[in-house]
Amino acid sequence: MEEKDKILDDLTGSEYKYGFVTDIDTEVIPKGLNEEIVRLISQKKGEPAWMTEFRLKAYRHWQTMKMPRWAHLDIPEIDFQAISYYAAPRPKPKYESLDEVDPELLSTFEKLGVPIEERMMLAGVAVDAVMDSVSVKTTFKQTLAEKGIIFCSMSEALRDYPDLVRKYLGSVVPYTDNFFAALNAAVFSDGSFCYIPKGVRCPMELSTYFRINAAGTGQFERTLIVADEGAYVSYMEGCTAPMRDENQLHAAVVEIVVLKDAEVKYSTVQNWYPGDKQGRGGVYNFVTKRGMCRENARLSWTQVETGSAITWKYPSCILAGDNSVGEFYSVAVTNNYQQADTGTRMIHLGRGTRSRIVSKGISAGQSQNSYRGLVRVSRKAEGARNYSQCDSLLIGDRCGAHTFPYIEVDNPSAIVEHEATTSKIGEDQLFYCNQRGLSTEDAVGLIVNGYAKEVLNKLPMEFAVEAQKLLSISLEGSVG
Amino acid sequence: MTGSSTNMNRAMERSLEQQWIDRYRADHDALAAASAPALNAPRKAALEAFERLGIPAKGSGNGDRYHYTDLRAAFAGEYRRATEAAAPKGSSTGLDCPGHRIELSNGFCREARLYRLDNGVMYGSLAAAAQEEPQLVARYYGELTQSEEDAFSALAAMWALDGVFIYVPAGVKEPLPFVIESELGDGRDLLSVYARHLYIFERGSAAQVVLHHRSDGDASSLSCQTREVVVDEEAHAEMVEVYQLGPQAVSVSGSYVRQAGNSRFESLSVSLSGSLLRHNLVASLDGRGVENHMNGVMLAGGTETFDYATDIRHRVPDGSSHEQFKSIAAGDGTAVFSGRIYVAPDAQRTNAYQQNNALLLTPGAHVDTKPQLEIYADDVKCSHGATVGQLDPEAIYYMRQRGLSLDEARRLQMYGFVREVLDKTRIEGLAETLDRLAEDKIDRL
Structure with missing residues (x-):
């Protein structure tokens, strides 16, 4: 008990360090967004003056922008003044015990095989079992530190490595980029910063750790990953277990800088609350993810998207350096009334750049699932090469599957x-499976997993297994 | 961009539409007086549509249809309106294709009359048809375009005084193709031409149409033409269109086809020359068991821009569509293809295929392709493929080994590349003519 208390203290202490006020119950956070709020966020987080200025510039630019409407999505009007932009890092436990939690959610955990303590944490049950992870966290930190790898929250990074952050923040996704990126730059709550020094190969998937780190990073998350020359890192974002989140609007930004000869693998499993079967509620997920690849660099995006009511997400690669490589592997599943418009952009600028896109969309119920991708080959991208494959699978006759590829080629040696x-x-x-004793539902799960295998294989091992289960669960009730 | 210059641009944009609206208002009474009621009927709604839509800017909405090509610049001139056919010239540069000939000059039939064949077929001037067959024309005219929300089909409806009318009654299989020679130009710059065409193929009929668009001289011109094609149940129709316009000719055309049950419609559009050729090809598959073939070839060199936007709408079950477009871009030319396949809810057992292959030959050339699938039914087989690449070096090597020059080998490969599409036409002798025209153009690329 004593040890747990100590850890608890550590935690609350560290929260305070991040600039959050501990007394979240009494703090009145005014809704709405204006320069004062932006200043307030920056000030509460104890940020340097240039950061405050960065946020303000972003805010001013955001005001001149309109919400993008080009996606194949039916997005309800969002009142940006009705949102509280200063989210407390750790919300109050919603339940006292697991018995109070939605049984549907619990059965999903059961099927995924999530450890009991993690289930409680994810469901928002008051729990101290999570603290077990803290020791794990420390071990990881040590291993990483030995290699010179920096991996911390964005707030910590701003405090401890301001020069590094300043050099790269906004260098891949400038605040002028789009409506949601501008909003994120103005109000981002926190996120992760990762720096892999020259020639270092990160010895572990930065995933298990991140899972812990991720809890409560809020709705405007900002991630910056820098792989210095010749470095390698595999990074895993998200979680297979369903996250019940009170925040409807999520606008995250992920920037990845892949310097010469470096390689970054970025894997995402997104399973935010998709709304109920009638399409009520659910998270709006508007994400800007982009990587800048220098000479001989390689960036690989792998995503398994099963959650959110609305997904607007295009992880992209700017292949600026000669012979750099971009990859995008995606499985997007929509069910009930979910809508997804997701894909990638491969911008070939350097000579001999290569990219590969494999997208597997699965729509069921009344959902709409779109692939939207751009492949652009600039005049100087001599010998550029792209291959894209986008397959859609329809389950049920009320859903939609759409493909919107844009191909723009300016170089006569590109293929x-x-x-x-x-x-x-x-x-x-289905008949074949039924004959051999599989229920139609299990058969669909099996077939879908086979269909998505090419993408799932790209996931780090431990998540591939969970993602497979997740696919079957997401499609539950869509047949028969 | 600073605030004031944005405002200034906006003011200029407004004035571009306003210029066209003012021009129309000035012409309105003359147009109304010169036309039969059927042609006047849709003008008001078209004006309202144009006022609402404006001339789409590059990359602007309208279902992304005008994503790649800037048409605003092409519409910015002080255009004058063609009011009659230009005087005919002695030498004919028409297509060598036997059939029922219809000569069109600047959107007007040279012979303002409606021909009637013994089997009930009628063809000729739309203006004459609107006088002589007012009920037939009124029944169909504007029906396929009224809900299209397209600024250019609105412009054509606002100004059109004539065009081509073809009517093939039920059960008639017309053996000879209708050959339309359409000429643009009157020797002076900034001529604008408008026309609307209406083809009606009744139940169980069969017909073929060949259209040849060419320019008379190199003067600048703007052509805005829309065609409505009604293909009734079990009718079979084929349409081949060739564009051979001058270096300063801009053409924005729309082709709206509606197919009823078990009908078959095949089209082939070939863009050989012109400054800017923009085509909207829309096929609405409204009956069961419909078959649609839509094919095209673009050979863009110099600073030419050829842009096809196709839209195949499977509205009911059991339809099939096959689409193939091939493009070659050389010099500083641009070839654009945006294709959409739409499958409505419940349009089960749809089979749709779409393909665009492009060859990009020079550093100045540019290819954009945007094949799209929009599918709302599950028991379907829909696919599309797009490639952008170069000539196959191994094939070139093979030919050179056998004594062909590099240039010959390259050309031969290009001939073969486009021939696959050109030879799809079943109109007698036409494939050879198209091959020859395409080869001429390839030699000049």
Whole structure:
């Protein structure tokens, strides 16, 4: 008990360090957004003056922008003045014990095989079991520190490595980039910063750790990853377990700088609350993710998107350096009334740049699932090469599957290929499985997993297993 | 961009639309007086649509249809309106294709009359048809375009005084193709031409249409033409269109086809020359068991821009569509393809295929392709493929080994590349003519 108390103290102490006020119950956070609020956020986080200025510039620019409407999404009007932009880091426990939690959620945990303590944490139950992880966290930190790897929250990074942050923040996704990126730059709450020094190969997936780190980073998350020359890191964001989140609007920004000869693998499993079966509620997920690849660099995005009511997300690669490589592997599942408009942008600027896109969309229920991707080959991208494959699978006759590829080529030595198919699960395949004693639901799970395998294989091992289960669960109730 | 210059641009944009609206208002009474009621009927709604839509800017909405090509610049001139056919010239540069000939000059039929064949077929001037067959024309004219929300089909409806009318009654299989020679230009710059065309193929009929668009001289011109094609149940129709316009000719055309059950419609559009050729090809598959083939070839060199936006709408079950477009971009030319396949809810067992292959030959050339699938039914087979690449070096090597020069080998490969599409036409002798025209153009790329 004593030790746990100590850890608790540590935690609350560290929260305070981040600039958050401990007394969240009494703090009145005015809703709405104006320069004062932006200043307030910056001040509460104890940020340097240039950071405050960065936020203000972003805010002013955001005011001149309009919400993008080009996606194949039906986005309800969002009142940006009705949102509280200063989110407390650790919300009050919602439940006293697991018995009070939505049984549907619990059964999902059961199927995913999430450890009991983690279940409680994720469901928002008052729990101290999470503290077990803190020791793990410390061990990891030590290993990373030995290698010179910096991995901390953005707030910590701003305090401890301001020069590094200043050099790279906004260098890949400037605040002028788009409406949501501007909003994020103005009000981002926190996020992660990761720096891998020259020639260092990060010895572990920065995933398990991040899972712990991620809790309560808020709705405007900002991540910056810098892989210095010849470095390597595999980074895992998100969590297979469903996150019940009170924040409807999420606008995150992820920037990745991949310097010469470096390699970054970025994997995401997104399973935010998708709303109920009637399409009420659910998270709006508007994410800007982009990487800048220098000479011979390689950036690989892998995503498994099953959650959120609305997903607007295009992880992209700017292949600026010669012979750099960008990859995008995606599985997007929508069910019930979910809407997803997701894909990638591959911008070929350097010579001999290569990119590969594999997108697998699965729509069920009344959902709408769109792939939207851009492949641009600039005049100087001599010998650029792209291959894209976008497949859509339809389950049920009330859903939609759409493909919107944009291919723009300016170089006569480039080769760009795009292929897309849309179909449903074959009756013959289902029949075959049924004959061998599988229920139709299990058969669909099996077929979908086979269909998505090419992408799932790209995930770090431990998550691939969970992601497979997640796919089956997301499609539950969509057949029969 | 500073605030004041944005405002200034906005003011200029407003004035571009306003210029066209003012021009129309000035012409309105003359147009109304010169036309039959059927042609006058949709003008008011078209004006309202144009006022609402404006001339789309590059990359602006309208379902992304005008994403790549800037048409505002092309519409910025002080255009004058063609009011009659230009005087005919002695030498004919028409297509060598036998059939029922219709000569069009600047949007007007040279012979303002409606021809009637013994089998009930009628063809000729739309203005004459609107006088002689007012009920038939009124029944169909504007029906396919009224809900399209397209600024250019609105412009064509606002100003059109004539165009081509073709009517093939139920059960008639017309053996000879209708050959339309459409000429643009009157020797002076800034001529604007408007026309609306209406083809009606009744139940169980069969017909073929060949259109040849060419310029008379190198003067600048702007052509805005819209065609409505009604393909009734079990009718079979084929349409081949060739654009051979001058270096300062801009053409924005729309083709709106509606197919009823078990009908078959095949189209082939070939863009050989012109400053800016923009085509909207829309096919609405409204009946069961419909078959649609939509094919095209773009050969863009110099500073030419050819832009096809196709839209195939599967509205009911059991339809099939096959689409193939091939483009070659050389010099500083641009080839754009945006294709959409739409499958409505419940349009089950749809089979749709779309393909765009492009060859990009020079550093100044540019290719954009945007194949899209929008699918709301599950029991479907829909796919598309797009490639942008170069000539196959191994094939070139093979030919050179056998004594062909590099240039010959390259050209031969290009001939073969476009031939696959050109040879799809079933109109007698036309494939050879198209091949020859395409080869001429390839030699000049």
